[in-house]
Amino acid sequence: MAFGKDHELHTRRSGRNLGVAGLLIGFAAIVFGLTIAKVSEDGPVQGFDHVARPELTERGQE
């Protein structure tokens, strides 16, 4: 059951609001895609885990 009739303002602005919603979703998707692209561009990522990781340093790789 509907809660009530939509206010005239909502009907009038529905196109604009849907457009803005679409843009925001698109923007979020772009930021997500860009993040994936940036992260995968530099190869595998190793996180800092509070443990000494000699292989991450140049000396450790020698």
Next chain:
Amino acid sequence: MSDLSFETRQTTVIQGGEGSFGDYFALMKPRVMSLVIFTALVGLLVAPVPVHPMVGFCAILFIAIGAGASGALNMWWDADIDQVMRRTRKRPIPAGQVAPGEALALGLGLSGLSVVMLSLATNLLAGFLLAFTIFFYAVVYSMWLKRSTPQNIVIGGAAGAFPPMIGWVAATGSIGLEAVLMFALIFMWTPPHFWALALFMKSDYDDAGVPMLTVTHGRRETRRQILIYTILLVPVSLGLAMTPVAGPLYVVAAVVLNAIFLKGAWSIWRRDETIAEADNYFVEKKVFRFSLLYLFLHFGVLLIEATLARAGIALIGG
């Protein structure tokens, strides 16, 4: 005359209505944006550094949004003269669809967003160049030059010339000779293109108080300036042919296109108003239409050659 009467005569308050989504999009000058997208894409793809497709897509998108933002700022500032001119009377602000303050907010908001996002997606130099382009178009051209000098088209043309350079910088991180020449190509092309249009368009710029060369220096001088700038355009176009981004197809296209453009500019210079009016500005209209093709083909050929090179297809010599 009192200050009050002066104010009453000079200003017509523009009030915004309920603009649709399309009205806000129209503020961003979509036709200009399409040219920006095309030239920036060419700048990005001819660069010798490969770009991740997603990063490339984002770079072009944010360059286009930056161009749209400067368009919105231009419409906000020029709302008063847009009201006067027939060509611009139906734009969202003079038509009463969007309030000037909303256009300003949209322009500023999208400027910030596009510059920050382009910097994050590519590099700081590309972001800085985009910020400078927006500033140049909105402040230097719209607010300062447009209403004060007939050279407005010449210097303001720089704003339209930056996109391929930004595309190049987005890929490489630095400004190369090729990027400067692509910039110079659009920069030198803009005056003959617009002045050819000004010769046959019975423009209402004069009513709006915008100084156009045809009005301030006369149509004879405009014809001379078209020829001068077309001659100056030739070495830029051929100079680009000497760089690694151009291949044999570009060299052939540049030679042919410049020969035709020069012939057109020469014909415009040789004609006077009596002859032009007799054939309804036939040559001027033809040169204007050709100038569009001239720029499109220059960048189009660069794009074709870059695409072929990426696909491993060499046109000559394997």
